[in-house]
Amino acid sequence: MYSFKNDYSEGAHPRILNALIESNFEQDEGYGEDSYSRKAIDLIKQRIGRNNIDIHLFSGGTQTNLTALSAFLRPHEAAIAANTGHILVHETGAIEATGHKIISIEVEDGKLNPSHIKAALDAHTDEHMVKPKLVYISNTTEIGTIYKKDELEQISKFCKENNLILFKDGARLGSALCSAENDLELSDLATLVDAFYIGGTKNGALIGEALVICRDSLKEDFRFHMKQKGALLAKGRLLGIQFLELFRDNLYFDLAMHANKMAGLLRDEISKAGFGFLTHSPSNQIFPILPNSLITELQDKYSFYIWAKVDSDHSAIRLVTSWATKEEAVSAFIMDMKKALKCVDMETEVELYQK
Amino acid sequence: MYSFKNDYSEGAHPRILNALIESNFEQDEGYGEDSYSRKAIDLIKQRIGRNNIDIHLFSGGTQTNLTALSAFLRPHEAAIAANTGHILVHETGAIEATGHKIISIEVEDGKLNPSHIKAALDAHTDEHMVKPKLVYISNTTEIGTIYKKDELEQISKFCKENNLILFKDGARLGSALCSAENDLELSDLATLVDAFYIGGTKNGALIGEALVICRDSLKEDFRFHMKQKGALLAKGRLLGIQFLELFRDNLYFDLAMHANKMAGLLRDEISKAGFGFLTHSPSNQIFPILPNSLITELQDKYSFYIWAKVDSDHSAIRLVTSWATKEEAVSAFIMDMKKALKCVDMETEVELYQK
Amino acid sequence: MYSFKNDYSEGAHPRILNALIESNFEQDEGYGEDSYSRKAIDLIKQRIGRNNIDIHLFSGGTQTNLTALSAFLRPHEAAIAANTGHILVHETGAIEATGHKIISIEVEDGKLNPSHIKAALDAHTDEHMVKPKLVYISNTTEIGTIYKKDELEQISKFCKENNLILFKDGARLGSALCSAENDLELSDLATLVDAFYIGGTKNGALIGEALVICRDSLKEDFRFHMKQKGALLAKGRLLGIQFLELFRDNLYFDLAMHANKMAGLLRDEISKAGFGFLTHSPSNQIFPILPNSLITELQDKYSFYIWAKVDSDHSAIRLVTSWATKEEAVSAFIMDMKKALKCVDMETEVELYQK
């Protein structure tokens, strides 16, 4: 049984494990003040091309989101997010648990635009309602779509004009930036958003998200918030060593490229086989709409999530690839799909014949 | 410069790194539902000798404390802790940030006893004050002391009689259980306290604390709380693999034994040299009271914390050993101390002579 | 300018002010333990016909909601509410500020039914999402509709079967129970819901909401929660005296009757004039849909909220009546509407003629 369920089914890229081994007996400072973390942060700053940013290393996405948002917002301020937003759906109310409402915007493609945000602002008129203050977007989104540069520029402009904080969840930022359709650079992000993070866990690390704070007013005392939320690891080096390895050369982007390439192979062949997709996702998550009979067949050998019922005979499934996805597994999946389709067709023909 | 600053200056025990490498490409479930975590939990249950307990794996101590206490307490309920308690002093108000007051009890040796707890209960009489509900103790304590079995039994009895939850912070539980003066078994803990954790980060793991919930009423929906606090790692296997390795045989205890042995060597020699200690700490942290001149001398080659000023000429320092502490480093420290003392003595003699 | 903006534009019913004066110099206990509050609570229990309920007096609705919900829910548990729910829209995130998410259900008439609640439960499947635990309904709803007995029975049954807490916001409970279409008794509520409150502020009191807790497991330590949220008034007698007066005889219901009667007069005449309504509201709030020109005309003499734009020429307004609404003001409004309509008609005729 090969799994396309997610991009965190395996451990870490071997170079990361090697780096852990090589550094293992060096003594260093605790709680993120070690030399590995400092070097990793410097490397990421270089890659972004700016020095006046603060970078903090976290263990996971929910932890990053809840620490950042609770640090950035005053008690009466709320976040705005697409209805698919991870913080809205899949973090067990982590943001609300820190006291903040999230205003949900119904969208089709997982992406916000200025008119969505404006509608949220217009609907919140006085002190009897929360004050919308932070816009939460994800890139890639939770359903695999990506933001184009001009889309992000428009949101950024609107947020600046309306004194809103723009925050980008980058759990799958690698896949977004390496998408064939992407026209954003890492350096653009630091200009366009107030804070974002570079996801490591889903792109080759054991754990690790690098939060980048670009807006000066959001930087103060940030490590206090991390400690308070349990986010400062005693052996913070574990995070530093991993990001150091990922950004020492092009490894971070190479890994994302591989994941996207694997998803692309699946997408192309599924498309050729005549099937459509739930979303336009040029990234490492795809959501093909397949006949239920085919899905059942494929489940014999592959694990993946059934994402949504489309009609009585069809469902969308989610296939996720990662840095660790094996090309032979992808080829085997495609082969098995084709085999199954032949079968299905034959059965259908038989059925038709009998009628 | 060799560091005795803490027990998290190095990486992980090599067997743990090997286990990570060996398992690296196996696909498994996310968020702590992987086979490694399940096996590790089973092993720990066997070691404790009970099956009707729940075990959850966390990344760090502050995260464990804040998740557990906020899950266990209702909004008006408070924790009671010794004034040295980690949650009171060194967690940036993490517990208060989840809404709960901590009642501080002034003690000398870092340990609570029933009369302390009773005093706290007696001082909280009605709904104008918080309701003390949970007793937080640490073993070893933050100043290296340990609880004896009868001490813990008395607290446990008092807590049961007064319907209090007894919670034990076990960030350094290994050192406590392997102390020469210890008479507690891991199995005793599951009987005497309602929840405790087995610290991995300070005893050979990269990260990892295993929370054991013994009281049934505290178990329900606990994973929801973990997720809400950002404590469920996508690659939860990272925690599982480590605890699996630590508890597959006696490794966890062997490592703690080593740390204690190294501290013992330091303690004995410092004692022989005629110095006293701030606390009676038969564990991996010792707090010798040394002349400031000697401290300065030692700081040339060793790093450690100056813990407290004792008088104008003397301070207590903290020396911490770990699974990774090298015996040659300990020997060198002792040697250097002796050398310095000779020096110091000579200077003192000179001074005396000059007077 | 006469105001139909809300039901809290005036002070209190004169009998309440008299009761304050008569009791003014009697010394009594503080923080709700006074004899007035105790008697008021006894009277309400009698009226409800049950003794095994706990009653607590609050200053206002938001305070009641936030204290009750935060006392009733554990950190990972969420409330379910209609999208019109007061806690969702008009309490500045008060519930989220205590840590809890509110799941919004899109409805037309402000009312929830079991299928709505079931959909929310079905959408929350595991620990990566909040756990829906409390159903929040309002009667009257925020848009003037009311729950019929069988509707409430169905919800109640569903909640019991699914171990959900059913909470009813009763800021306008008087108007609901005195509606011509109502078939619920106060005693039914205590059987069908787990907690509800009897709104005083909008029905003759200066301030005051009486929270009734029916389910035993929700009662424990409730006064601690009140104190913690700032809800225990030093002169709690202020609340006790008012509820004592409202429930000493039928005053509470007489006042609600009057409010409903005044709204009924408006509704009938507006209806006769040929206009429709945004909602079917047999209570003290009505939402007629009027031509914008007529609205402008009426705004010369009356203040009220424009609730929603209906089309380019029509808007829904909100007219609210109360215990203090004067019948002559209602008559005058109706008269002025009729006059204006004649005008409007004439103008329209002229316009038509000119075309």
Next chain:
Amino acid sequence: MYSFKNDYSEGAHPRILNALIESNFEQDEGYGEDSYSRKAIDLIKQRIGRNNIDIHLFSGGTQTNLTALSAFLRPHEAAIAANTGHILVHETGAIEATGHKIISIEVEDGKLNPSHIKAALDAHTDEHMVKPKLVYISNTTEIGTIYKKDELEQISKFCKENNLILFKDGARLGSALCSAENDLELSDLATLVDAFYIGGTKNGALIGEALVICRDSLKEDFRFHMKQKGALLAKGRLLGIQFLELFRDNLYFDLAMHANKMAGLLRDEISKAGFGFLTHSPSNQIFPILPNSLITELQDKYSFYIWAKVDSDHSAIRLVTSWATKEEAVSAFIMDMKKALKCVDMETEVELYQK
């Protein structure tokens, strides 16, 4: 049985009740935007002698404290308070429930000075601890002592130098400002502290505390915080009308004067009778240390709190006077004390004689 238990045993000053009656049927805006509240705020500003301050009316002290502190502090910031501070002891963890730790300073007289605050700052050195940010003081303190102008100036200077917010709880501010030993003006407060409140509940109002925010950076969006904490009353006029009456002329100060005068009578006579006091309290609370036998005697006719056991034969009691305390009750108490003393003396003599 006459009560000296507290200063909230009666209702309101009759002029306040009259004002409620006179205004009762006037229609006005809700939620504190009514004309009474606006006028009351203007009057208080005039009395303070400054216009660049914001004033908000609350129902009670705990509500004021929790709303202000949670609005003023970021999540990692803590308050510093004397160990007697109301927020530390008697508010059921209300501040912690909003997420903030309170650092307790052990003092004898209920008052903080710069060296106390400095010690707290010095003990909090890095991000592993909370960041002390707000200094909470009470005037009068919870044990009846008052701050002199130079004491407050020193604290104010220290807070400004250290970028700390100085907050003064004024639940009994009237009594403080009308103390024979006071040298502070209301106008001084607005210069020396960043925010304070003028307590109405304990000085003639039914409910009501007027929070004055002097520092500009603390003013923004404050009404959002009030609404979120349930502090905006629908009939906010109830607060406005009362403060309007209290500050229309000198009523607020006349009432405090009376309370202080009554306490003074008690203090003088108790002192003359040869008894000492637990604290030096030139305000409306006194804490005489009396023989237990005398206390028992007095409890037949008077209710008051036994505050502290002093030795095996003596206890301190708390006697509180208010605007409503009757001079004849005070005289009667004094008379009864004298009578009892004679009795006690006789018994003592008998006892002595028998020995």
